[in-house]
Amino acid sequence: MMDEFIQEFLIEGSELLDQLDRDFVEFEKNPNSKELVARIFRAIHTLKGTGGTIGLEKIELVNHAGESVLCRLRDGKLSLNADITSALLRMIDVDRQLFASLESTGQEGEIDLSGVLHSLNLILAGDEKSCAAAASAGPKPATPAEVNLLGEILVSEGAVAEAAVAAALNLQQEGDARPIGEILVHNGAVPQTTVQDALQTQSDSREEAVNSNIRVDVNLLDKVMNLVGELVLARNQILQFTSNQKDAAFLSTAQRLNLITTELQEGVMKTRMQPIGNVWNKFPRIVRDLSNSTGKSVRIEMAGTQTELDKTIIEAIKDPLTHVVRNSLDHGIETSAERVAAGKPAQGLLFLRAFHEGGQVNIEISDDGAGLDLDAIRAKGVERGIVSPAQAAKMTDREAANLIFLAGFSTARKVTNISGRGVGMDVVKTNIEKIGGTVDIASTRGHGTTLKIKIPLTLAIIPALVVTTGGERFAIPQVSLVELVRLEGKTAETGIEMIKEAAVYRLRGNLLPIVYLNRELKLGGQDGERTAEAINIVVLQADGEQFGLVVDEINDTEEIVVKPLSKQLKGISCFAGATIMGDGKVALILDILGLAQRASVAGDSHENAASSDREAAGEGGGQRESWLLFRVGERGKLAVPLSMVSRLEEFDPQTVEMSGNHQVVQYRGEIMPLVRVADALQLAAQAERGGPMQVVVHSDGGRSVGLVVDEILDIVDQHVTITSKAEDPRLLGSAVIHQHVTDLLNVPELVMSMAGGGRIA
Amino acid sequence: MSATQQQFCTFYVQGLMYGVEVETVQEVIRHLDMTGVPLAPDVVAGLINLRGQIVTAIDLRRRLGVGDRREGELPMNVVVRTADGAVSLLVDEIGDVVEVEEKDFEETPNSLPSTSRELIRGVYKLNKELLLVLNTQRSVNLSASAGESEPGTH
Numbered sequence: 001m002m003d004e005f006i007q008e009f010l011i012e013g014s015e016l017l018d019q020l021d022r023d024f025v026e027f028e029k030n031p032n033s034k035e036l037v038a039r040i041f042r043a044i045h046t047l048k049g050t051g052g053t054i055g056l057e058k059i060e061l062v063n064h065a066g067e068s069v070l071c072r073l074r075d076g077k078l079s080l081n082a083d084i085t086s087a088l089l090r091m092i093d094v095d096r097q098l099f100a101s102l103e104s105t106g107q108e109g110e111i112d113l114s115g116v117l118h119s120l121n122l123i124l125a126g127d128e129k130s131c132a133a134a135a136s137a138g139p140k141p142a143t144p145a146e147v148n149l150l151g152e153i154l155v156s157e158g159a160v161a162e163a164a165v166a167a168a169l170n171l172q173q174e175g176d177a178r179p180i181g182e183i184l185v186h187n188g189a190v191p192q193t194t195v196q197d198a199l200q201t202q203s204d205s206r207e208e209a210v211n212s213n214i215r216v217d218v219n220l221l222d223k224v225m226n227l228v229g230e231l232v233l234a235r236n237q238i239l240q241f242t243s244n245q246k247d248a249a250f251l252s253t254a255q256r257l258n259l260i261t262t263e264l265q266e267g268v269m270k271t272r273m274q275p276i277g278n279v280w281n282k283f284p285r286i287v288r289d290l291s292n293s294t295g296k297s298v299r300i301e302m303a304g305t306q307t308e309l310d311k312t313i314i315e316a317i318k319d320p321l322t323h324v325v326r327n328s329l330d331h332g333i334e335t336s337a338e339r340v341a342a343g344k345p346a347q348g349l350l351f352l353r354a355f356h357e358g359g360q361v362n363i364e365i366s367d368d369g370a371g372l373d374l375d376a377i378r379a380k381g382v383e384r385g386i387v388s389p390a391q392a393a394k395m396t397d398r399e400a401a402n403l404i405f406l407a408g409f410s411t412a413r414k415v416t417n418i419s420g421r422g423v424g425m426d427v428v429k430t431n432i433e434k435i436g437g438t439v440d441i442a443s444t445r446g447h448g449t450t451l452k453i454k455i456p457l458t459l460a461i462i463p464a465l466v467v468t469t470g471g472e473r474f475a476i477p478q479v480s481l482v483e484l485v486r487l488e489g490k491t492a493e494t495g496i497e498m499i500k501e502a503a504v505y506r507l508r509g510n511l512l513p514i515v516y517l518n519r520e521l522k523l524g525g526q527d528g529e530r531t532a533e534a535i536n537i538v539v540l541q542a543d544g545e546q547f548g549l550v551v552d553e554i555n556d557t558e559e560i561v562v563k564p565l566s567k568q569l570k571g572i573s574c575f576a577g578a579t580i581m582g583d584g585k586v587a588l589i590l591d592i593l594g595l596a597q598r599a600s601v602a603g604d605s606h607e608n609a610a611s612s613d614r615e616a617a618g619e620g621g622g623q624r625e626s627w628l629l630f631r632v633g634e635r636g637k638l639a640v641p642l643s644m645v646s647r648l649e650e651f652d653p654q655t656v657e658m659s660g661n662h663q664v665v666q667y668r669g670e671i672m673p674l675v676r677v678a679d680a681l682q683l684a685a686q687a688e689r690g691g692p693m694q695v696v697v698h699s700d701g702g703r704s705v706g707l708v709v710d711e712i713l714d715i716v717d718q719h720v721t722i723t724s725k726a727e728d729p730r731l732l733g734s735a736v737i738h739q740h741v742t743d744l745l746n747v748p749e750l751v752m753s754m755a756g757g758g759r760i761a
Numbered sequence: 762m763s764a765t766q767q768q769f770c771t772f773y774v775q776g777l778m779y780g781v782e783v784e785t786v787q788e789v790i791r792h793l794d795m796t797g798v799p800l801a802p803d804v805v806a807g808l809i810n811l812r813g814q815i816v817t818a819i820d821l822r823r824r825l826g827v828g829d830r831r832e833g834e835l836p837m838n839v840v841v842r843t844a845d846g847a848v849s850l851l852v853d854e855i856g857d858v859v860e861v862e863e864k865d866f867e868e869t870p871n872s873l874p875s876t877s878r879e880l881i882r883g884v885y886k887l888n889k890e891l892l893l894v895l896n897t898q899r900s901v902n903l904s905a906s907a908g909e910s911e912p913g914t915h
Contacts, residue, residue: 230813472797521799566817567845568903572800578808578815586796586808586815 003106005054010103011215013050016043017099018281020092024085025284031080041070047095058108059098065120066091075162078123082292087119089285154190154198164189218311221271228261228268229461229561235261236582265461274314276354276363277305283325287350290329297336297347298329304354309361313455316435317363320428324365324451325350327425332369332449342446344368360479366450372443374400381406390748394700401441405429436479464560464589466581467538468553470523473587475560475579476538480592482546484554485537492535496550499648502626502715505537505548509668511647512539513547515599521574542596549595558582562589574598600626625720627744628696629713629737633683637713637742639720639735644747646699648712650692665695665706672697676708680750681730698747705751720744729753766863769885769892771856772839775827778856779893780885785841789855792835802903806851809838816840818849824900826876841897848901861885861892869893 020043027036044067051059066088072078094116101109154160168183181195235257242254284300291298309317333339333348340346353364378392381403387395395403404425432439437455456462456479464475485507487495496505496514503514514537517523537548560579569575573594581587626642649667656663656674663674674695677683695706722733722744730753732744769780770789795807795818806820818838822829830836836851865886869878880900885892 233813472799523799563815565815566848568805568817568819568848568901569798569801572798574800575798578796580810580813580815584810585794586810588796588798588808 003054006056006102006106009050009054009056010099013047013095013099016047017092017095019043021089021285022281024089024092025288028080028082028085028288034074037070037074041067041074044070056098056102056108058111058113059095062091062094062098062113062116065117065124069120069123072124083119084123086292087116087123089289090116091120154184154194160184160190160194216271221268221311225268225272228265231261232265232461232559232561233580233584237584240582269310269461270308272311273308274311275306275308276314276361277302279314279318279321280305280352282322283350283352286322286325287329290326294330295335296329296333298333298350299347300350300352302352307354307356307361309455313361313435316431317437317453317455320431320453321363321365323425323428325352328365328367328369328449328451332367332371334370338370342370360454360456363453363455364450365453366448368448371445371447371449372401372404372441374443374445377401377403388746388748390746390752393752394748396700398442401443404441405439436477461559461561463557464579465538465557466555466587467517467536467551468555469517469551470521472523473555473581473585474517474551475558475587475589476540476549476592477576477589478557480540480542482539482541485539485548487535487537488533492533495535499628499712499715502642507539507546507548509647512537513599514550515547515595516550518552520595520599540592540596542593545596547596547599560587560589627716627718627720627737629716629742630694630696630709631711631713632681632709633678637737637740638677638709638745639716639737639742640696640698640707640745640747642715644698645696646704647697649695649697649706651695651706653693656693667697667704667706670704672704672706674706674708675751677745677750678708678710680753681728698751700748707747707750714738766860768858768860769894770839770858771892772837772850772852773854773856774821774825774852777893778890779821779852779881779895780856780859781839781841781895781897783858785843785897787840787842787847790838790840793838804903806836809849811840811847811849814847816847816849818851819901819903820851821895821900822851822853825880826874841901843898843901845901848897850895850897850900859887859892861887 020040023036023040023043027033027040030036044063048060048063048067051063069078069084069088073080073084078084094111094113097111098108101107101111155162155165164184164187165180168180168187168189171183172180181199184190185192185195238254239258242251245251245254280302283302287298287300290296328350333350334342336346339348349368351364351366351368353362353366355362374397377400378387378395381387381400382389382392386403386406392400405428406426429439432453432455435455437453440452441449442452443449463478465478465481466473466475468474485505487505496503498504503516504511505514506512536551536554538551538554539546539548558581560581562577563579564577565572565575574591575588575594576591577589578586579589627639628642628645629637629639632638651665655665657665659671659673663676664671665674666672694709694712696709696712698705698707716737718737720735720737722735730746730750732746734741734743736742768783770783770786771778771780773779790811793809793811795809797807798805804819804823806818806823809816809818820836830853834853836853837855838849839852839855840847840849867884867886869881869883871878873881880896882894882896885894
């Protein structure tokens with residue numbers, strides 16, 4: 001059982017230490033700020049005094065030494081330099097160690113103080129004259145949570161000389177029982193009225209500190225939050241009743257209940273909100289320490305520190321953000337010499353920005369450093385077997401930059417103690433995604449890197465779209481929602497096209513994979529779209545891929561309270577939880593990513609790439625993926641991963657034109673080169689059969705290439721095991737698909753070879 | 762109540778009397794509207810709203826493998842506390858709270874089908890009938906029984 005006083009001291013002391021970290025870094029920038037030095041002094045004085053009062057000798061000893069140094073700084077006997085700041089910061093680190101030990105064992109523990117005491121004493125050694133306030137360490141402050149000592153107030157107001165206060169303190173120490181104010185008045189150092197004003201100031205500040213804040217147990221807040229959640233549901237139920245009630249008094253009461261509940265909900269949410277500054281506050285210290293140890297000069301700037309986030313989210317992003325900041329300093333920002341050589345200011349800038357947007361919090365961490373070396377990243381990706389050389393070459397810069405979020409990826413030339421061990425950014429991404437957030441990175445070589453994080457404001461109550469399918473209601477978190485499409489009349493019959501088994505819809509020219517919710521959830525019944533006059537498509541975003549979800553009915557948007565599913569149902573990846581609707585019934589919340597994976601419309605292209613490489617090497621055990629089957633010439637069947645296909649088109653052979661040696665067609669206002677697969681692979685071409693040309697469009701980074709094939713056969717979704725590896729790099733190998741041996745085409749390699757050899761058709 | 766006595770909340774499933782320790786029962790309520798959970802194991806009847814708490818309902822008939830209730834027969838909810846929160850057990854009919862004595866206890870007879878034997882801790886021989894003691898923790902643990910097999914990792 002930990003001593004109550006120690007517990008109280010730990011809570012209060014930790015806040016003081018956090019404050020000290022910030023103040024010291026600030027102090028280093030403004031060494032002449034009287035206000036700062038006074039604040040630092042008071043904080044250390046309180047640590048020393050309170051620690052001493054409850055018998056924490058080491059804390060008293062360390063902070064006493066620190067206090068002495070500060071005292072000289074305050075009096076101008078010493079001037080601040082990096083050595084002094086480092087020594088004082090080391091003192092705070094020792095304080096933290098002592099705190100950690102106190103927290104776990106209730107004892108100060110065996111922490112060696114000699115190092116820090118030695119460095120502080122070295123600083124003091126220059127000046128032997130004892131400092132008044134530091135010497136007054138003997139009498140402990142009567143009240144541990146002393147807000148402002150009267151003597152300090154009087155000195156800072158300039159009403160009395162510090163020497164007079166020191167003399168009065170000495171008198172007290174010698175046994176004078178009178179309060180310090182009385183002694184001062186008696187000695188004629190200060191008029192009575194001034195002391196009274198100062199006393200008023202002291203009691204005001206004391207009251208302010210006591211009255212404006214209270215500590216509340218987080219568990220209690222969580223409980224209140226839950227109860228408010230219940231109240232919101234009860235309110236929603238009551239509001240449903242109002243629709244068939246005519247009693248005016250009841251209606252107005254219900255209305256009031258509605259308003260009060262909403263306000264209460266907002267209020268309680270606010271109690272759990274904390275400014276992001278609470279996390280950022282420790283960054284100046286980290287930046288300072290890292291700049292010193294790496295020999296770089298870095299300035300940190302912040303905007304939007306007051307942006308508020310739910311406490312649980314603050315906790316969850318603390319470590320990822322710290323990691324990102326360390327990364328920027330270690331890899332991003334160059335040394336001063338390199339910067340000057342590159343024509344940039346010697347001092348690097350780390351800029352943190354937070355702001356609210358669309359019910360989400362955006363956090364941006366930018367540096368003006370060297371930017372990501374995308375070529376090195378591509379090379380590393382190939383080396384680590386994450387992507388194939390061809391894929392690496394065709395990756396857009398943004399895709400390449402996002403490779404750093406994959407596990408086991410680090411391009412740091414040397415491993416430092418800060419980062420570069422190849423763990424980290426993937427953990428950052430996982431942790432952010434765990435709380436429903438997203439991470440993106442943008443980088444310009446030579447100009448810096450910006451990491452953008454989007455996270456939800458709170459996890460407890462989220463806006464959702466309610467839909468109905470097969471008579472059941474489901475909630476779709478609004479964050480996954482892109483748009484709603486309604487097909488009516490004629491388009492309802494023809495809008496959704498089939499590529500054999502796979503349904504797609506042309507959304508502004510792009511093929512949007514279609515998923516039927518009733519089929520995915522095995523709800524049975526008719527596919528709503530066959531009978532109804534209209535089809536409702538909810539366009540959703542999962543893991544960077546979009547897909548359309550066909551539902552029977554789109555109901556409404558609603559704020560829902562997310563409740564977890566019981567253990568028995570945890571295994572179903574399609575559901576993220578459940579909620580209680582206005583009518584008191586339970587509705588399931590769809591997990592869009594889980595649903596997409598179930599329907600295999602969300603393909604992580606990197607993973608697919610890696611797996612097809614593995615399979616090509618004959619190691620893979622088979623990966624479930626969708627493949628487009630087509631026929632070329634007499635050779636028979638070929639297949640490409642569906643993820644490589646952006647559209648299927650038909651062209652009139654008359655529209656083919658020549659550009660240089662290449663056959664091209666005009667396509668969507670651009671010129672698209674054509675690759676005749678039969679010619680490229682030197683297959684016996686089929687006799688011209690007339691009719692439109694079948695073209696598989698492969699797009700990458702805004703450029704499209706059309707693969708001319710003879711016939712589109714099918715789309716299959718199955719485990720493909722590559723049985724034989726091909727000699728030709730343009731083929732991944734062969735596999736058995738639908739009882740037929742099928743060659744698997746390596747599209748990027750094929751396109752590359754064409755472009756390189758100037759043999760595009 | 763002496764040390765050898767124990768109180769059981771009893772209920773009926775297809776004519777047989779089952780019981781769970783009174784302390785583990787949170788409440789007994791009449792039939793509530795349920796929301797089905799697609800893709801869930803068969804024995805999960807759905808989710809109920811228990812005054813704002815979402816509770817999974819497990820159909821004991823299916824869990825015990827004794828065939829479904831007749832059309833139109835509404836089950837009752839026996840809400841029990843388990844290590845993983847409250848779970849509702851759907852039963853046919855609610856019985857009394859009965860007091861049993863240790864001396865009347867006997868191990869589960871081996872003649873019972875294995876599906877129900879693993880869920881029954883033992884039998885109390887009462888005056889008129891037998892009381893089968895349900896192992897609630899095992900009854901709500903579905904990981905051993907068939908669930909929805911998830912599609913391949915990707």
